[in-house]
Structure formats: C-alpha cells, structure tokens
Amino acid sequence: MTVPRGLLDGPIYLDYNATTPIDPAVTESMLPYLTAEFGNPSSTHHYGRESRIALDHARDQVAALLGTSAERIVFTGSGSEADNLAIRGTVLASGVGRPHVITQPTEHPAVLQACEALRRWHNAEVTFLPVDSDGLVDPADLAAAITPHTVLASVMAANNETGALQPIDELARVSREYGVVFHTDAAQAIGKIPFDATELDLVTVVGHKIYAPKGIGALCIWPGVPLEPLVYGGGQEHGLRAGTENVALAAALGAAAELAATDLATGGHDRIRALRDRLHHLLATALPGRVHLNGPETARLPNTLNISIDGVAGHELLAATPQIAASTGSACHSGHHQPSPVLTAMGMDAGRGLGALRLSLGRWTTTEDVDLAAHHIVAATI
Structure with a gap:
C-alpha cells in the first residue's frame, strides 16, 4: 500500500x-479526466460518451459501498452542500406553512446552520433532541417530538469528535412510522464501518473523509423523496444539482468508495x-x-x-x-x-x-x- x-x-x-x-490510487483514477478525457458528460459525441461512462461508473461504485442502487446517488461539491440539499430541499419541497424540523445539538455546523437559516428565513420550527452523557439520542425522544407539521429529522450517523454511533436504524424506523423524512450526515461513518443505506431516506457522503479529494460529496436519496434544488440550471444530477459535472472528482470519489469497500471486507x-x-x-x-x-x-x-x-x-x-x-x-x-x-x-x-x-x-x-x-x-x- x-x-x-x-x-x-x-x-x-x-x-x-x-x-x-488522498490515496495514490484515487489520484491515479482522476488523471484521465484532467487530461485526455475532458468531454462534457452531457455531450453525445465520443468525448462526452467517455465522460458519461466514467460518471456512471463512479455512481455505481458509491452506490455499492452504500449497499444501494446508482440512481439514488447525486454528486455534490461537498458534504455541507449535500446536508443543505437534504435539509433545505426537503423543507422547501414540503409545502408546509410552518414546517417543523428535528435535529440534535452535536451535529456538524452544516446541519445546525441549515436549520437555523430555515428558522430565520422560512419560519421553520426547529427542535433539538437531548443527548445523553455519551452523546446519543434516544429514539423515544424523537417519537415524542414529532408533530403533524414535522417534515424532517436529521441525526448524524457518527460524531466527528467522539466517534459516537447514533442508533440510526431505530431513528429512521421511528421517522418512517410517522411519515417523516429522515436524513443522516454519514460523513464520518462511511468507509470506517459497514454502512447500509438501503432503508434510509437521505444520506450524506463526503469524499475527503474516505481518501478522495476535497470538493466532492454525494447525497443518497430514496426514490420519491421530494427535494427542491439548491442550484437551478441544466438539469444535471436528476435535476437536483445543476452545473456540468466534475468528472475527475466524481471518478475519485468512486475509486475511493471501491477501495473503502475492499478495506472493510478485509x-x-x-x-x-x-x-x-x-x-x-x-x-x-x-x-x-x-x-x-x-x-x-x-x-x-x-x-x-x-x-x-x-x-x-x-x-x-x-x-x-x-x-x-x-x-x-x-x-x-x-x-x-x-x-x-x-x-x-x-x-x-x-x-x-x-x-x-x-x-x-x-x-x-x-x-x-x-x-x-x-x-x-x-x-x-x-
């Protein structure tokens, strides 16, 4: 190695x-798309097709690490962007007059600040669940906090400071029972422990936490979860993240995901x-x-x-x-x-x-x- x-x-x-x-093998995976394979993946000619193939392959690799399907993966420019797309996107797409969001106080600032912005600009109500002395949320507290206006619950998978692993599966189950969209920022968990996104609505993935470069992330989205885009434009990334895709960074994230899967398996x-x-x-x-x-x-x-x-x-x-x-x-x-x-x-x-x-x-x-x-x-x- x-x-x-x-x-x-x-x-x-x-x-x-x-x-x-950055893992040297990840660096190597990027190089063709910084040099010869420069095409726009939306173009239908040779150069575009090669970039599209690479982009689709990277999506497959990220999905495989999460145990899910490629069509659920939307590439973003960072984990913070993915968090904002999940949180702001869900709330604005809900159409609820005074939407209610539930989170907890040990979240990454991207989550906390997104919730604060929704409170400030969109009249959202935000509830912060308590954590115990280990920093863990009790699923019963989530169930008790849900109201008819609750549209989203966001609880990180693993804390960046203490490594505390939240009971994500139980929290997601509670949210599902009440018809509430569940988001988890899994930046710290993915690649470090086996992680299955199959039953999760929204999952944030971050490249520079799994030996890929900074400036690339992804949001894994359950089919049918309505989201309002952060960036409007040409309809890339299933219409949820406009802008010509950065194929080199997507390829890097895909390669890093495949290396992480191998590392976990061994x-x-x-x-x-x-x-x-x-x-x-x-x-x-x-x-x-x-x-x-x-x-x-x-x-x-x-x-x-x-x-x-x-x-x-x-x-x-x-x-x-x-x-x-x-x-x-x-x-x-x-x-x-x-x-x-x-x-x-x-x-x-x-x-x-x-x-x-x-x-x-x-x-x-x-x-x-x-x-x-x-x-x-x-x-x-x-």
Whole structure:
C-alpha cells in the first residue's frame, strides 16, 4: 500500500477525522479526466460518451459501498452542500406553512446552520433532541417530538469528535412510522464501518473523509423523496444539482468508495480498532487515573479516541507535542479557549471539555506511529 507523499516527512498524522490524505490510487483514477478525457458528460459525441461512462461508473461504485442502487446517488461539491440539499430541499419541497424540523445539538455546523437559516428565513420550527452523557439520542425522544407539521429529522450517523454511533436504524424506523423524512450526515461513518443505506431516506457522503479529494460529496436519496434544488440550471444530477459535472472528482470519489469497500471486507477497520485501543491502553497505563474517555466505550467509530487528561488543556498538549498532528474540539476566540459544544451538550464540565484531545487514526497509521504518539503525549504531561 503506497503511502501518500505528504505523510512521509511530517508529524505523526492522527487527524483522519478532519481530513484524509488522498490515496495514490484515487489520484491515479482522476488523471484521465484532467487530461485526455475532458468531454462534457452531457455531450453525445465520443468525448462526452467517455465522460458519461466514467460518471456512471463512479455512481455505481458509491452506490455499492452504500449497499444501494446508482440512481439514488447525486454528486455534490461537498458534504455541507449535500446536508443543505437534504435539509433545505426537503423543507422547501414540503409545502408546509410552518414546517417543523428535528435535529440534535452535536451535529456538524452544516446541519445546525441549515436549520437555523430555515428558522430565520422560512419560519421553520426547529427542535433539538437531548443527548445523553455519551452523546446519543434516544429514539423515544424523537417519537415524542414529532408533530403533524414535522417534515424532517436529521441525526448524524457518527460524531466527528467522539466517534459516537447514533442508533440510526431505530431513528429512521421511528421517522418512517410517522411519515417523516429522515436524513443522516454519514460523513464520518462511511468507509470506517459497514454502512447500509438501503432503508434510509437521505444520506450524506463526503469524499475527503474516505481518501478522495476535497470538493466532492454525494447525497443518497430514496426514490420519491421530494427535494427542491439548491442550484437551478441544466438539469444535471436528476435535476437536483445543476452545473456540468466534475468528472475527475466524481471518478475519485468512486475509486475511493471501491477501495473503502475492499478495506472493510478485509477487516481494515478491525486493524485500526486494535491500534486505537493500543494507544488508549498505553496512555492509561503511563498516566494512571488521569486519562478519561469522552464518548461511548463501544458504540463509536473504530478509529476515534477522544480523551481528557487531568491537569492539561488539550490545546496546550498539542502545542507541546509538535511531533503529532491531532486536534481538540475547543474553539478559540480572541485567545480565549472554550469547550467543545459537543462535549458541553453531553453534560461535560468545562475543565474536562477543555482537556479534550481527539486522536483519529486511518489507513496509514502504524503500530510505530501509535507507540511514538503515546510516548510524546506522556512526556508532555508528566
């Protein structure tokens, strides 16, 4: 497995939840459509046909990863765009005078801001379901929140900070029982765990979370779910996303999806889980009683370790360990650090929230990386 050039000489990369390096095989898949195969996929001549074939193949590859059919896949320019198409598109197509949307507070800002815009500009009512100390939504709370005006529920599949896995199948079942469209932002889940979109109404896919470039995503749409487009024009992408398709990026997403399917089938996620647990064990053993896991112990992504270490703030720890590229969930405003809204919603006190450190592993993480990272973190905290 070829290591991307960017990882060869830099710090140990443990920020795969923020973005993934482009897999060299994915880069290779793009090249023909940046050079010789430049045609517009809507053109009927030779050049257009070759681009159309590539676009259709990419759609097949993404659909296969999701366990669904290609006609459900609409390519977008990002995960944020896919979220907005799902949320705004559903609400505006509903025709309800004062539509009601349900979500929860640990969502990605693309979801939260889309809901806020609907409240501000379209008189929508927005309900935020509570989460427990692990950051999980109770399906019973969703059922209780649904009203005759509810048109959409949106709950992410996996949290980007803690890796918490929401009970998506149960939430979708509740929504279906009440005739409510269900959307899940699955940016962090797809490619990291087996994921089946067969019974889901709307699913957001993000390229740069699965080793494809930034600037490409997709929305998987259940047939018959009415959506108002964000971009009007020539009718591309089933009339839901106008603009000449970026064939090179679509091909990259397709190739990345196929690689992810192979990786899952051969147990790649189990390898990463073992490395994640090794890292946790090394830190907990070297710093007894000081390391606290944030989020569920088991119901989380296999690559994600979010911890707080007593006596040190996450941003200070990262500043003291330049040998590691990782992240915190805290926000810095004018030099003043604030705890992550995700951890705050989980009921975590400010001290532990400010201490949070997210270590997310990926395709090229090795045992040596984990051991060295643990060494540097321990050295900076004692």
